[in-house]
Amino acid sequence: MKRIVVASKNRNKIREISLALDSMGIEVLSLEQFDVPEAPETGDTFIENVYQKSYFYVKLIGLPVLSDDSGLVIDALEGAPGVYSSHFAGVGASDKDNIKRVITLLNNKKLKESGAAFKCFMMLTFPDLKGYWSQGELKGKVITKPRGAGGFGYDPIFIPVGDLRTLAEYTIDEKNRISHRGRALRKLVGILKGEADV
Numbered sequence: 001m002k003r004i005v006v007a008s009k010n011r012n013k014i015r016e017i018s019l020a021l022d023s024m025g026i027e028v029l030s031l032e033q034f035d036v037p038e039a040p041e042t043g044d045t046f047i048e049n050v051y052q053k054s055y056f057y058v059k060l061i062g063l064p065v066l067s068d069d070s071g072l073v074i075d076a077l078e079g080a081p082g083v084y085s086s087h088f089a090g091v092g093a094s095d096k097d098n099i100k101r102v103i104t105l106l107n108n109k110k111l112k113e114s115g116a117a118f119k120c121f122m123m124l125t126f127p128d129l130k131g132y133w134s135q136g137e138l139k140g141k142v143i144t145k146p147r148g149a150g151g152f153g154y155d156p157i158f159i160p161v162g163d164l165r166t167l168a169e170y171t172i173d174e175k176n177r178i179s180h181r182g183r184a185l186r187k188l189v190g191i192l193k194g195e196a197d198v
């Protein structure tokens with residue numbers, strides 16, 4: 001069976017990726033199973049961050065590494081929070097704090113919603129340092145009244161194009177089928193399956 005390490009400390013991301021890969025016979029290990037320091041994540045772009053995380057961990061662990069850098073881009077906020085999505089309301093901010101900041105900024109502009117998109121950059125890196133990257137996007141809008149208890153991050157305020165439900169009202173399977181992360185992942189699965197067993 002193929003094994004990969006998902007280079008993330010975000011348990012919700014790991015859960016979504018594991019669920020998608022389990023059914024393909026790929027065993028997902030998490031960083032928590034290894035005694036490794038935290039990778040630097042100092043880039044101003046998703047792609048810089050995803051490269052940083054991938055190379056840092058593949059060199060330390062020596063197994064194929066899958067890393068994900070993702071975030072929410074909001075039209076009315078000139079693309080914010082973008083690459084700063086995880087700590088938009090400050091270092092250590094919770095998902096609720098981040099959502100509250102988005103709502104406050106939209107309220108300040110007297111807006112009840114804005115066009116938005118989730119973006120995901122993913123990189124699969126092998127111990128010989130061969131790396132493959134992909135990206136996925138989910139278009140929709142953000143609203144100022146959070147709904148739903150599923151998902152994570154900004155899901156309670158994000159409505160995908162063509163739906164009335166927020167992403168927090170989807171099951172994980174439903175979310176994986178359309179999400180930025182699910183899309184980026186499907187593009188890399190062929191590459192992962194084509195490599196020799198590790």
Ligand code: ITT
Pocket residue numbers: 007008009010013041068069070071072085086087098118151152153154155179181
């Ligand atoms: P790692 O770096 O350890 O993977 P992180 O949460 O810091 O964990 P990112 O730097 O990629 O990861 O930031 C992603 C943030 O973007 C995440 O914390 C959420 O706030 C938001 N986000 C990304 N994907 C999301 C999704 O599917 N649903 C809701 N919010 C999402």
